[in-house]
Amino acid sequence: MSLALTLEDRALLNGEGGEAAALAMRVLVETARLMGAEKLIPIASAHIDGALYHGDAGTLFAEKLVAGGAKVAVRSTLNVGALDLHCGAKTRLPAHEHAMAKRMMLAYEAMGCEASWTCAPYQAGHRPSLGSDVAWGESNAVAFCNSVLGARTNRYGDYLDICCAITARAPSYGLHIPKNRLARFALDCSGLSAELRDSEVFWPVIGTLYGQKAGNDVGVVLGLENYATEDRLKAFGAAAASAGAVGLFHILGVTPEAPDMKTVAGGDHALPVIPVTPAMLGSARAGLSTSTEAKIDAVAIGSPHCSVEELLALDGLIAGRRLAVPFYACTGRHAVKALEAAGRRAAIEAAGVTLVADTCIVVTPILSAISGVLMTNSGKFAHYAPGNTGYGVQYGALKDCVESAVSGRLMRDERLWQ
Protein backbone atom coordinates (compact mmCIF):
# COMPACT_ATOMS: atom_id res chain seq x y z
CA MET A 1 0.00 0.00 0.00
CA SER A 2 1.30 3.42 -0.78
CA LEU A 3 0.60 6.69 0.95
CA ALA A 4 -2.48 8.57 -0.27
CA LEU A 5 -2.48 12.31 0.39
CA THR A 6 -5.59 14.51 0.41
CA LEU A 7 -5.84 17.81 -1.44
CA GLU A 8 -5.34 19.60 1.87
CA ASP A 9 -2.23 17.52 2.61
CA ARG A 10 -0.82 18.46 -0.80
CA ALA A 11 -1.59 22.12 -0.29
CA LEU A 12 0.43 22.14 2.94
CA LEU A 13 3.22 20.22 1.22
CA ASN A 14 3.24 22.80 -1.57
CA GLY A 15 3.78 25.63 0.88
CA GLU A 16 0.28 27.06 1.06
CA GLY A 17 0.50 26.98 4.87
CA GLY A 18 3.91 28.60 4.85
CA GLU A 19 7.48 27.42 4.63
CA ALA A 20 7.62 25.75 8.05
CA ALA A 21 4.38 23.85 7.54
CA ALA A 22 5.75 22.54 4.24
CA LEU A 23 8.92 21.38 5.98
CA ALA A 24 6.85 19.70 8.69
CA MET A 25 4.73 17.98 6.03
CA ARG A 26 7.83 16.67 4.24
CA VAL A 27 9.03 15.13 7.51
CA LEU A 28 5.58 13.61 8.10
CA VAL A 29 5.32 12.22 4.59
CA GLU A 30 8.77 10.65 4.71
CA THR A 31 7.96 9.06 8.07
CA ALA A 32 4.60 7.84 6.79
CA ARG A 33 6.31 6.15 3.82
CA LEU A 34 8.99 4.69 6.08
CA MET A 35 6.41 3.17 8.42
CA GLY A 36 4.06 1.97 5.69
CA ALA A 37 1.20 4.35 6.55
CA GLU A 38 -1.58 4.62 3.97
CA LYS A 39 -2.73 8.08 5.00
CA LEU A 40 -2.30 10.95 7.40
CA ILE A 41 -4.95 11.38 10.09
CA PRO A 42 -6.07 14.46 12.05
CA ILE A 43 -4.86 14.70 15.63
CA ALA A 44 -6.53 16.29 18.66
CA SER A 45 -3.38 17.32 20.54
CA ALA A 46 0.36 16.93 20.86
CA HIS A 47 2.92 16.63 23.64
CA ILE A 48 6.31 17.86 22.51
CA ASP A 49 9.49 16.18 23.70
CA GLY A 50 11.75 18.00 21.25
CA ALA A 51 12.53 21.08 23.35
CA LEU A 52 15.21 19.41 25.47
CA TYR A 53 18.69 20.60 24.56
CA HIS A 54 21.13 17.85 23.52
CA GLY A 55 23.35 20.07 21.42
CA ASP A 56 23.10 23.03 19.06
CA ALA A 57 21.51 21.08 16.20
CA GLY A 58 18.14 20.85 17.93
CA THR A 59 18.10 24.57 18.72
CA LEU A 60 18.95 25.43 15.11
CA PHE A 61 16.11 23.20 13.87
CA ALA A 62 13.59 24.85 16.24
CA GLU A 63 14.73 28.30 15.17
CA LYS A 64 14.46 27.32 11.50
CA LEU A 65 10.83 26.38 12.14
CA VAL A 66 10.17 29.69 13.92
CA ALA A 67 11.84 31.62 11.08
CA GLY A 68 9.57 29.77 8.65
CA GLY A 69 6.49 31.02 10.50
CA ALA A 70 5.66 27.78 12.38
CA LYS A 71 2.67 27.79 14.73
CA VAL A 72 1.18 24.70 16.36
CA ALA A 73 -2.30 23.95 15.02
CA VAL A 74 -3.51 21.84 17.96
CA ARG A 75 -3.13 22.02 21.73
CA SER A 76 0.54 21.25 22.40
CA THR A 77 2.08 20.86 25.85
CA LEU A 78 5.84 20.90 26.33
CA ASN A 79 7.90 18.18 27.92
CA VAL A 80 10.95 19.09 30.00
CA GLY A 81 13.62 21.52 28.89
CA ALA A 82 17.23 21.61 30.06
CA LEU A 83 16.70 24.54 32.46
CA ASP A 84 14.52 25.19 35.49
CA LEU A 85 12.87 28.49 34.56
CA HIS A 86 10.33 28.21 37.40
CA CYS A 87 12.02 27.23 40.69
CA GLY A 88 15.48 28.32 39.62
CA ALA A 89 17.35 25.08 40.41
CA LYS A 90 20.90 25.64 39.17
CA THR A 91 22.40 23.59 36.36
CA ARG A 92 26.10 23.16 35.68
CA LEU A 93 25.62 23.77 31.94
CA PRO A 94 28.45 25.92 30.53
CA ALA A 95 27.47 29.40 29.30
CA HIS A 96 27.14 28.50 25.61
CA GLU A 97 25.01 25.41 26.29
CA HIS A 98 22.89 27.33 28.81
CA ALA A 99 22.19 30.05 26.26
CA MET A 100 21.38 27.56 23.48
CA ALA A 101 19.09 25.55 25.80
CA LYS A 102 17.19 28.71 26.69
CA ARG A 103 16.92 29.75 23.03
CA MET A 104 15.47 26.33 22.30
CA MET A 105 12.85 26.58 25.06
CA LEU A 106 11.85 30.07 23.88
CA ALA A 107 11.60 28.88 20.25
CA TYR A 108 9.08 26.21 21.21
CA GLU A 109 7.06 28.70 23.26
CA ALA A 110 7.17 31.05 20.25
CA MET A 111 5.51 28.35 18.15
CA GLY A 112 2.51 28.48 20.49
CA CYS A 113 3.28 25.47 22.69
CA GLU A 114 2.09 25.70 26.32
CA ALA A 115 4.85 26.32 28.87
CA SER A 116 3.88 23.21 30.83
CA TRP A 117 7.49 21.88 30.88
CA THR A 118 6.59 18.55 32.39
CA CYS A 119 6.94 14.87 31.52
CA ALA A 120 3.61 14.26 33.29
CA PRO A 121 1.32 16.53 31.20
CA TYR A 122 -1.53 14.16 32.01
CA GLN A 123 -1.33 15.42 35.61
CA ALA A 124 -1.17 19.03 34.45
CA GLY A 125 -4.57 19.08 32.81
CA HIS A 126 -3.76 17.59 29.40
CA ARG A 127 -5.87 14.44 29.18
CA PRO A 128 -7.06 13.56 25.68
CA SER A 129 -10.26 11.54 25.49
CA LEU A 130 -10.60 7.78 25.09
CA GLY A 131 -10.19 6.73 21.46
CA SER A 132 -8.92 10.11 20.18
CA ASP A 133 -5.82 10.25 17.97
CA VAL A 134 -2.97 12.39 19.29
CA ALA A 135 0.78 12.78 18.70
CA TRP A 136 2.71 12.54 21.92
CA GLY A 137 6.41 12.30 22.62
CA GLU A 138 8.31 11.32 25.81
CA SER A 139 8.22 7.62 26.41
CA ASN A 140 6.43 7.68 29.78
CA ALA A 141 3.82 10.17 28.56
CA VAL A 142 3.17 8.04 25.49
CA ALA A 143 2.70 4.94 27.65
CA PHE A 144 0.33 6.74 30.02
CA CYS A 145 -1.63 8.42 27.23
CA ASN A 146 -2.22 5.15 25.37
CA SER A 147 -2.63 2.85 28.32
CA VAL A 148 -4.33 4.82 31.08
CA LEU A 149 -6.22 7.43 29.06
CA GLY A 150 -6.91 5.20 26.06
CA ALA A 151 -6.04 7.95 23.57
CA ARG A 152 -4.06 6.71 20.58
CA THR A 153 -0.50 7.71 19.85
CA ASN A 154 2.68 6.18 18.57
CA ARG A 155 5.97 6.88 20.27
CA TYR A 156 6.56 10.15 18.46
CA GLY A 157 10.22 10.96 18.73
CA ASP A 158 11.81 14.34 18.92
CA TYR A 159 11.11 16.56 15.92
CA LEU A 160 8.32 14.39 14.52
CA ASP A 161 6.21 15.56 17.47
CA ILE A 162 6.47 19.26 16.56
CA CYS A 163 5.92 18.44 12.86
CA CYS A 164 2.66 16.69 13.81
CA ALA A 165 1.63 19.66 15.98
CA ILE A 166 2.30 22.19 13.19
CA THR A 167 0.36 20.19 10.59
CA ALA A 168 -2.32 18.80 13.01
CA ARG A 169 -1.69 15.43 11.39
CA ALA A 170 0.04 12.14 12.10
CA PRO A 171 0.91 9.14 9.93
CA SER A 172 -1.69 6.40 10.36
CA TYR A 173 0.20 3.35 11.56
CA GLY A 174 0.98 1.39 14.68
CA LEU A 175 -1.04 2.24 17.77
CA HIS A 176 -3.46 4.52 15.89
CA ILE A 177 -4.92 1.31 14.42
CA PRO A 178 -7.23 -0.58 16.83
CA LYS A 179 -6.05 -4.10 16.00
CA ASN A 180 -2.47 -3.17 16.90
CA ARG A 181 -3.63 -2.23 20.40
CA LEU A 182 -4.67 -5.76 21.38
CA ALA A 183 -2.66 -7.74 23.93
CA ARG A 184 -0.55 -10.57 22.56
CA PHE A 185 0.78 -11.91 25.84
CA ALA A 186 -0.10 -11.80 29.53
CA LEU A 187 2.08 -11.25 32.58
CA ASP A 188 0.41 -12.80 35.62
CA CYS A 189 1.09 -11.27 39.05
CA SER A 190 -1.62 -13.13 40.93
CA GLY A 191 0.93 -15.39 42.63
CA LEU A 192 2.60 -12.45 44.40
CA SER A 193 1.68 -11.34 47.93
CA ALA A 194 -1.06 -8.77 48.32
CA GLU A 195 1.24 -6.68 50.51
CA LEU A 196 3.86 -6.48 47.77
CA ARG A 197 1.36 -5.62 45.05
CA ASP A 198 -0.08 -2.92 47.29
CA SER A 199 3.30 -1.22 47.85
CA GLU A 200 4.60 1.76 45.83
CA VAL A 201 8.04 0.19 45.45
CA PHE A 202 6.62 -2.80 43.55
CA TRP A 203 5.34 -0.84 40.54
CA PRO A 204 8.58 0.35 38.95
CA VAL A 205 9.95 -3.18 39.38
CA ILE A 206 7.02 -4.93 37.70
CA GLY A 207 7.12 -2.19 35.05
CA THR A 208 10.77 -2.95 34.38
CA LEU A 209 10.03 -6.66 34.12
CA TYR A 210 7.12 -5.94 31.77
CA GLY A 211 9.34 -3.78 29.55
CA GLN A 212 12.00 -6.48 29.39
CA LYS A 213 9.45 -9.12 28.38
CA ALA A 214 7.45 -6.90 26.01
CA GLY A 215 10.10 -5.23 23.85
CA ASN A 216 7.75 -3.38 21.47
CA ASP A 217 4.90 -5.87 21.87
CA VAL A 218 1.60 -5.15 23.67
CA GLY A 219 0.72 -7.19 26.74
CA VAL A 220 -1.77 -7.32 29.57
CA VAL A 221 -0.86 -7.60 33.25
CA LEU A 222 -3.09 -9.80 35.40
CA GLY A 223 -3.65 -9.76 39.13
CA LEU A 224 -3.35 -6.04 39.86
CA GLU A 225 -7.05 -5.09 39.86
CA ASN A 226 -7.23 -3.83 43.40
CA TYR A 227 -3.89 -2.13 43.68
CA ALA A 228 -3.55 0.43 40.90
CA THR A 229 -3.50 4.17 41.54
CA GLU A 230 -2.72 6.86 39.01
CA ASP A 231 0.78 7.46 40.40
CA ARG A 232 1.49 3.71 40.44
CA LEU A 233 0.42 3.40 36.80
CA LYS A 234 2.64 6.37 36.01
CA ALA A 235 5.62 4.65 37.66
CA PHE A 236 4.87 1.35 35.91
CA GLY A 237 4.69 2.95 32.47
CA ALA A 238 7.87 4.96 32.91
CA ALA A 239 9.85 1.91 34.00
CA ALA A 240 8.36 -0.25 31.23
CA ALA A 241 9.16 2.33 28.56
CA SER A 242 12.75 2.62 29.81
CA ALA A 243 13.34 -1.13 29.77
CA GLY A 244 11.58 -1.80 26.46
CA ALA A 245 10.07 0.04 23.49
CA VAL A 246 6.73 0.07 25.29
CA GLY A 247 4.09 2.41 23.90
CA LEU A 248 1.02 0.68 25.33
CA PHE A 249 0.31 -1.71 28.18
CA HIS A 250 -2.93 -3.03 29.59
CA ILE A 251 -3.77 -3.91 33.18
CA LEU A 252 -6.77 -6.17 33.41
CA GLY A 253 -9.71 -4.58 35.19
CA VAL A 254 -7.86 -1.26 35.47
CA THR A 255 -6.94 0.34 32.13
CA PRO A 256 -9.81 1.30 29.81
CA GLU A 257 -9.13 -1.12 26.97
CA ALA A 258 -8.80 -4.12 29.29
CA PRO A 259 -12.18 -4.61 31.03
CA ASP A 260 -11.94 -8.37 30.37
CA MET A 261 -9.70 -10.87 28.59
CA LYS A 262 -11.89 -11.13 25.50
CA THR A 263 -11.80 -7.38 24.89
CA VAL A 264 -8.10 -6.93 25.52
CA ALA A 265 -7.13 -9.94 23.40
CA GLY A 266 -9.65 -9.20 20.65
CA GLY A 267 -11.31 -12.62 20.82
CA ASP A 268 -11.67 -15.84 22.77
CA HIS A 269 -8.23 -17.22 21.94
CA ALA A 270 -5.85 -17.90 24.83
CA LEU A 271 -2.83 -15.63 25.20
CA PRO A 272 0.57 -16.97 26.22
CA VAL A 273 0.85 -16.33 29.96
CA ILE A 274 4.10 -15.57 31.79
CA PRO A 275 3.62 -16.21 35.54
CA VAL A 276 5.67 -13.70 37.57
CA THR A 277 7.71 -15.42 40.27
CA PRO A 278 9.44 -13.73 43.22
CA ALA A 279 12.75 -14.76 41.61
CA MET A 280 11.94 -12.91 38.35
CA LEU A 281 10.89 -9.88 40.32
CA GLY A 282 14.04 -10.10 42.45
CA SER A 283 16.20 -10.12 39.36
CA ALA A 284 14.40 -7.11 37.85
CA ARG A 285 14.73 -5.28 41.15
CA ALA A 286 18.43 -6.12 41.52
CA GLY A 287 19.01 -4.75 38.02
CA LEU A 288 17.71 -1.34 39.07
CA SER A 289 20.62 -0.85 41.48
CA THR A 290 24.18 -0.56 40.19
CA SER A 291 25.95 0.36 43.44
CA THR A 292 26.91 -1.88 46.35
CA GLU A 293 28.01 0.96 48.59
CA ALA A 294 26.28 1.70 51.88
CA LYS A 295 26.93 5.45 51.57
CA ILE A 296 24.42 7.69 49.79
CA ASP A 297 25.55 10.97 48.21
CA ALA A 298 22.21 12.25 46.91
CA VAL A 299 18.57 11.28 46.49
CA ALA A 300 16.37 12.09 43.51
CA ILE A 301 12.69 11.42 42.99
CA GLY A 302 10.26 12.52 40.31
CA SER A 303 10.71 10.60 37.08
CA PRO A 304 8.04 11.00 35.89
CA HIS A 305 7.55 14.36 37.59
CA CYS A 306 6.05 14.14 41.10
CA SER A 307 2.36 14.86 41.47
CA VAL A 308 1.35 17.11 44.35
CA GLU A 309 0.18 13.97 46.17
CA GLU A 310 3.69 12.53 45.91
CA LEU A 311 5.23 15.79 47.15
CA LEU A 312 2.84 15.80 50.12
CA ALA A 313 3.71 12.16 50.82
CA LEU A 314 7.38 13.18 50.84
CA ASP A 315 6.57 15.99 53.26
CA GLY A 316 4.78 13.52 55.55
CA LEU A 317 7.69 11.05 55.53
CA ILE A 318 10.26 13.75 56.30
CA ALA A 319 8.08 14.63 59.30
CA GLY A 320 9.93 17.81 60.19
CA ARG A 321 13.42 16.24 60.15
CA ARG A 322 16.46 17.69 58.41
CA LEU A 323 17.97 15.80 55.45
CA ALA A 324 21.70 15.06 55.57
CA VAL A 325 22.34 14.66 51.81
CA PRO A 326 21.11 16.65 48.78
CA PHE A 327 17.55 15.62 47.91
CA TYR A 328 16.07 16.57 44.55
CA ALA A 329 12.32 16.38 43.92
CA CYS A 330 11.69 16.83 40.20
CA THR A 331 8.24 18.08 39.32
CA GLY A 332 6.19 20.40 37.16
CA ARG A 333 4.99 23.94 37.68
CA HIS A 334 1.47 22.57 38.13
CA ALA A 335 2.53 20.57 41.20
CA VAL A 336 4.72 23.33 42.65
CA LYS A 337 1.73 25.69 42.52
CA ALA A 338 -0.49 23.06 44.16
CA LEU A 339 2.16 22.49 46.85
CA GLU A 340 2.23 26.24 47.53
CA ALA A 341 -1.56 26.28 47.70
CA ALA A 342 -1.35 23.49 50.30
CA GLY A 343 1.06 25.66 52.27
CA ARG A 344 3.89 23.10 52.28
CA ARG A 345 6.52 24.39 49.85
CA ALA A 346 8.50 26.30 52.47
CA ALA A 347 8.53 23.34 54.88
CA ILE A 348 9.80 20.90 52.25
CA GLU A 349 12.53 23.29 51.16
CA ALA A 350 13.50 24.05 54.75
CA ALA A 351 14.01 20.32 55.35
CA GLY A 352 16.64 20.34 52.59
CA VAL A 353 14.65 19.32 49.50
CA THR A 354 15.60 21.07 46.25
CA LEU A 355 12.51 21.42 44.10
CA VAL A 356 13.43 21.06 40.45
CA ALA A 357 10.73 22.22 38.03
CA ASP A 358 10.61 22.22 34.21
CA THR A 359 13.45 19.69 33.94
CA CYS A 360 15.08 16.84 35.88
CA ILE A 361 18.39 15.50 37.08
CA VAL A 362 18.96 12.97 34.28
CA VAL A 363 18.37 15.35 31.38
CA THR A 364 20.59 18.22 32.51
CA PRO A 365 23.54 18.45 34.95
CA ILE A 366 21.97 19.45 38.27
CA LEU A 367 23.59 16.98 40.68
CA SER A 368 26.41 18.76 42.50
CA ALA A 369 29.13 16.26 41.58
CA ILE A 370 29.83 14.07 38.56
CA SER A 371 30.00 10.79 40.43
CA GLY A 372 28.75 9.25 43.63
CA VAL A 373 25.78 7.15 44.69
CA LEU A 374 22.26 8.30 43.96
CA MET A 375 19.23 6.76 45.62
CA THR A 376 15.88 6.88 43.90
CA ASN A 377 12.41 5.40 43.99
CA SER A 378 12.07 5.81 40.22
CA GLY A 379 12.63 2.93 37.82
CA LYS A 380 13.35 5.46 35.10
CA PHE A 381 15.95 7.38 37.08
CA ALA A 382 17.51 4.05 38.06
CA HIS A 383 17.74 3.15 34.39
CA TYR A 384 19.17 6.39 33.05
CA ALA A 385 21.13 7.95 35.94
CA PRO A 386 24.33 5.88 35.59
CA GLY A 387 24.81 6.81 31.92
CA ASN A 388 23.59 10.38 32.11
CA THR A 389 24.97 11.52 35.47
CA GLY A 390 27.89 9.23 36.24
CA TYR A 391 26.30 8.27 39.56
CA GLY A 392 25.82 4.70 40.70
CA VAL A 393 22.25 3.96 41.74
CA GLN A 394 20.45 2.41 44.70
CA TYR A 395 16.77 1.72 44.15
CA GLY A 396 14.31 1.78 47.03
CA ALA A 397 10.91 2.92 48.23
CA LEU A 398 10.16 6.61 48.87
CA LYS A 399 10.30 5.87 52.59
CA ASP A 400 13.73 4.23 52.14
CA CYS A 401 14.89 7.30 50.18
CA VAL A 402 13.82 9.64 52.98
CA GLU A 403 15.36 7.52 55.76
CA SER A 404 18.60 7.22 53.76
CA ALA A 405 18.64 10.98 53.16
CA VAL A 406 18.20 11.64 56.88
CA SER A 407 21.02 9.29 57.89
CA GLY A 408 23.31 9.59 54.84
CA ARG A 409 23.55 5.79 54.74
CA LEU A 410 21.57 3.26 52.72
CA MET A 411 18.46 2.35 54.70
CA ARG A 412 16.26 -0.10 52.83
CA ASP A 413 13.40 -2.18 54.11
CA GLU A 414 13.88 -5.62 52.56
CA ARG A 415 10.98 -7.34 54.33
CA LEU A 416 8.49 -6.94 51.49
CA TRP A 417 10.73 -8.85 49.09
CA GLN A 418 11.51 -11.83 51.30
Next chain:
Amino acid sequence: MAMTPLLDGPGIISPACGPLLKLGAPLSFWGGVDPATGRIIQVRHPECGRSIAGVVLALPATIGSSSSAAVLLELIRNGNAPAALLLVEPDAILLIGCVVAKEMGWPAPPAFQITAEAQAALTPGIYSFAADGSFTKTDT
Protein backbone atom coordinates in the same frame (compact mmCIF):
# COMPACT_ATOMS: atom_id res chain seq x y z
CA MET B 1 23.16 -9.72 -1.47
CA ALA B 2 21.62 -6.31 -0.91
CA MET B 3 19.71 -4.65 1.89
CA THR B 4 16.61 -2.48 1.51
CA PRO B 5 17.28 1.28 1.72
CA LEU B 6 14.97 3.02 4.20
CA LEU B 7 15.93 6.60 3.34
CA ASP B 8 16.57 8.12 -0.04
CA GLY B 9 17.13 11.31 -1.91
CA PRO B 10 19.85 13.93 -1.89
CA GLY B 11 21.36 14.49 1.50
CA ILE B 12 21.89 10.82 2.26
CA ILE B 13 25.59 9.93 2.18
CA SER B 14 26.55 7.54 -0.61
CA PRO B 15 28.63 5.50 -0.76
CA ALA B 16 28.74 4.91 3.00
CA CYS B 17 31.69 3.04 4.39
CA GLY B 18 32.89 1.88 7.80
CA PRO B 19 33.78 -1.04 10.04
CA LEU B 20 30.91 -3.16 11.29
CA LEU B 21 29.80 -2.78 14.91
CA LYS B 22 27.13 -5.31 15.74
CA LEU B 23 25.38 -4.53 19.02
CA GLY B 24 24.72 -7.37 21.41
CA ALA B 25 21.63 -5.73 22.93
CA PRO B 26 19.03 -3.12 21.98
CA LEU B 27 20.14 0.48 22.49
CA SER B 28 18.37 3.73 23.30
CA PHE B 29 20.44 6.50 21.71
CA TRP B 30 19.18 8.97 24.33
CA GLY B 31 20.74 7.94 27.61
CA GLY B 32 22.71 5.29 25.75
CA VAL B 33 25.02 7.35 23.53
CA ASP B 34 26.92 10.55 24.35
CA PRO B 35 25.57 13.08 21.81
CA ALA B 36 28.90 14.91 21.75
CA THR B 37 31.20 11.96 21.06
CA GLY B 38 29.17 8.93 19.95
CA ARG B 39 30.43 6.80 22.82
CA ILE B 40 28.02 4.23 24.30
CA ILE B 41 27.38 5.31 27.92
CA GLN B 42 24.60 2.95 29.02
CA VAL B 43 26.46 1.04 31.73
CA ARG B 44 24.25 -2.02 31.42
CA HIS B 45 24.93 -2.32 27.66
CA PRO B 46 27.38 -5.02 26.51
CA GLU B 47 29.16 -2.56 24.18
CA CYS B 48 29.38 0.22 26.81
CA GLY B 49 32.50 2.31 26.15
CA ARG B 50 32.62 1.58 22.40
CA SER B 51 32.08 4.44 19.96
CA ILE B 52 29.42 4.34 17.25
CA ALA B 53 31.09 7.20 15.33
CA GLY B 54 31.93 6.18 11.78
CA VAL B 55 30.87 2.56 12.12
CA VAL B 56 28.29 0.55 10.21
CA LEU B 57 25.98 0.06 13.17
CA ALA B 58 23.88 -3.11 13.24
CA LEU B 59 21.08 -2.65 15.78
CA PRO B 60 19.01 -5.62 16.95
CA ALA B 61 16.36 -3.11 18.11
CA THR B 62 16.03 0.41 19.40
CA ILE B 63 14.37 0.90 22.77
CA GLY B 64 13.59 3.51 25.32
CA SER B 65 13.56 7.22 24.93
CA SER B 66 11.76 9.19 22.27
CA SER B 67 14.75 11.58 22.22
CA SER B 68 16.95 9.17 20.26
CA ALA B 69 16.40 11.15 17.03
CA ALA B 70 17.73 14.25 18.75
CA VAL B 71 20.90 12.45 19.76
CA LEU B 72 21.37 11.14 16.22
CA LEU B 73 20.84 14.65 14.80
CA GLU B 74 23.56 16.03 17.10
CA LEU B 75 25.93 13.22 16.05
CA ILE B 76 25.25 13.97 12.38
CA ARG B 77 26.01 17.66 12.83
CA ASN B 78 29.16 17.14 14.90
CA GLY B 79 30.60 14.43 12.66
CA ASN B 80 30.24 11.52 15.10
CA ALA B 81 27.27 9.72 13.54
CA PRO B 82 27.52 6.10 12.45
CA ALA B 83 28.47 5.65 8.76
CA ALA B 84 25.31 3.60 8.21
CA LEU B 85 22.49 2.07 10.25
CA LEU B 86 21.37 -1.53 9.76
CA LEU B 87 17.93 -2.10 11.28
CA VAL B 88 15.71 -5.14 11.52
CA GLU B 89 12.60 -2.94 11.46
CA PRO B 90 12.14 0.66 10.33
CA ASP B 91 12.27 2.86 13.40
CA ALA B 92 10.48 6.21 13.15
CA ILE B 93 12.05 7.52 16.35
CA LEU B 94 15.67 7.07 15.33
CA LEU B 95 15.42 7.75 11.60
CA ILE B 96 13.73 11.13 12.09
CA GLY B 97 17.25 12.25 13.00
CA CYS B 98 18.32 11.54 9.40
CA VAL B 99 15.13 13.02 7.91
CA VAL B 100 15.54 16.29 9.82
CA ALA B 101 19.28 16.42 9.01
CA LYS B 102 18.36 16.39 5.31
CA GLU B 103 16.04 19.37 5.90
CA MET B 104 18.86 21.20 7.68
CA GLY B 105 21.28 20.50 4.82
CA TRP B 106 23.53 18.24 6.90
CA PRO B 107 24.57 15.02 5.08
CA ALA B 108 22.99 12.06 6.88
CA PRO B 109 23.96 8.39 7.04
CA PRO B 110 21.85 5.88 5.11
CA ALA B 111 19.74 3.25 6.87
CA PHE B 112 19.09 -0.22 5.51
CA GLN B 113 16.65 -2.91 6.54
CA ILE B 114 18.03 -6.39 7.09
CA THR B 115 16.45 -9.53 8.51
CA ALA B 116 17.44 -10.58 12.02
CA GLU B 117 19.00 -13.76 10.59
CA ALA B 118 21.04 -11.86 8.01
CA GLN B 119 22.13 -9.38 10.67
CA ALA B 120 23.24 -12.18 12.96
CA ALA B 121 25.26 -13.70 10.12
CA LEU B 122 27.24 -10.51 9.37
CA THR B 123 30.95 -10.98 9.98
CA PRO B 124 33.48 -8.30 11.00
CA GLY B 125 35.00 -6.17 8.26
CA ILE B 126 34.81 -2.85 6.45
CA TYR B 127 31.49 -2.49 4.66
CA SER B 128 30.77 -0.09 1.83
CA PHE B 129 27.16 0.55 0.85
CA ALA B 130 25.75 1.99 -2.36
CA ALA B 131 22.47 3.94 -2.25
CA ASP B 132 20.51 0.90 -3.49
CA GLY B 133 21.64 -1.21 -0.52
CA SER B 134 24.19 -3.28 -2.40
CA PHE B 135 27.46 -3.54 -0.54
CA THR B 136 30.99 -4.83 -0.62
CA LYS B 137 33.02 -6.05 2.31
CA THR B 138 36.75 -5.97 2.98
CA ASP B 139 38.11 -8.21 5.72
CA THR B 140 40.14 -6.54 8.41
